[in-house]
Amino acid sequence: MRVVIAKCSVDYAGRLNAHLPLATRLLMLKGDGSVLIHSDGGSYKPLNWMSPPCSVSDVEVEQDQADAGITEIWKVVHHKTADMLVINIHEIFSDASHELGVDPGLIKDGVEAHLQKLLAEHIETLGEGYQLVRREYFTAIGPVDILARDENGGHVAVELKRRGDIDGVEQLTRYLELMNRDPLLAPVQGVFAAQEIKPQARTLAEDRGIRCVVLDYDALRGMADHNALF
Template identity: 80%
Template sequence: MRLVVARCSVDYAGRLSAHLPLATRVLMLKGDGSILIHSDGGSYKPLNWMSPPCTLSQVELDDDQTAAGVQQVWQVTHAKTADTLVVSIFEILHDSSHELGVDPGLVKDGVEAHLQKLLAEQIEHLGDGHRLVRREYMTAIGPVDILARDASGGAVAVEIKRRGDIDGVEQLTRYLELMNRDPHLAPVQGVFAAQEIKPQARTLAEDRGIRCLVLDYDAMKGVDSGRPTLF
């Protein structure tokens, strides 16, 4: 990635025309060919940009540009649409390049897979005497997140969501219907577990005999959230 801080003006021509008058800005040239033009405000959103695939070329200055004090002109052209972004640079204040390598992508914390892993490791959140049978117990319509046994040996099917809504309750209901046809499992108790359960989902779950469990993700990770854990 190349980062340039420069006094520049910018002109965009394509499906619409736009002009940024002369000011000091950050020009971000990325390895995929894209360019983003940032000011010192506006949070993450650039003032203007050109998405890949595109190419950058340096244009030869004419007499008028030289007389106006322009030092360089960059023209960025989109490969598919022929839209152009022309950056007229009057002064470069900073110019550096950095090799960032391959980015692993965004890793979300607190997703359902993390909750499933933590609950499997801390199966006692289901109640005293519970033990884990397995994660991702396969049924004919997909895997239920956790299969456990309670203190008396009864089967417990747990469906985990970050935010529990009616669709999640319906999903667990379908799993329970299939699992209760298996004489080795029936009767199967259902537990709907989530960090937050919507009132309508709780009402539906309880009407169908499904127990609701609110998970405190921070507490399960060993981080004090300051919030009580509800069951």
């Protein structure tokens, strides 16, 4: 992973265009090929990013750009969608590379991990006609608990919590924004599932078009125990 602190401006060109004006930011170039741009706020969510597969190249700085204070230009191009992220570097304050190795992944606590397993085995709990695609669907910014298909064949990303709060909704929102950039997945709907969902989290989720589902852990366990008898 390469971690750079730099004064920069950023332009994103694709299905949506976006501009970040000149400011000091954290740039992360990860080993999986993703590029993420962070500020000192906004918690874990990047201001903008490019998911893999993509490539990063240095572009020659024209004289008028140099006169404007630009010292480097990084061009990030997505291999499938041709979306492009252009990072105009004015000054680099820190530039370090680290080899992190293979990560063992997130180990969930017993109840949450078991809840994920049970829901995957009984995915029809979310609705008639639902089918499991896989558990722990990995993205450039972390694993989605469950990826499924609904009765119409559309993709559904499921985020599971024991107690659902606003942070969980924000996490799922981030996954959905990224996954909906992938033409092989889009459109992707979201389901926020938990044993208990706080009212504020439900309001935020529904405002963002995310369906909330309250899960009965004991009922799911009972379904598994019942099936084991046959």
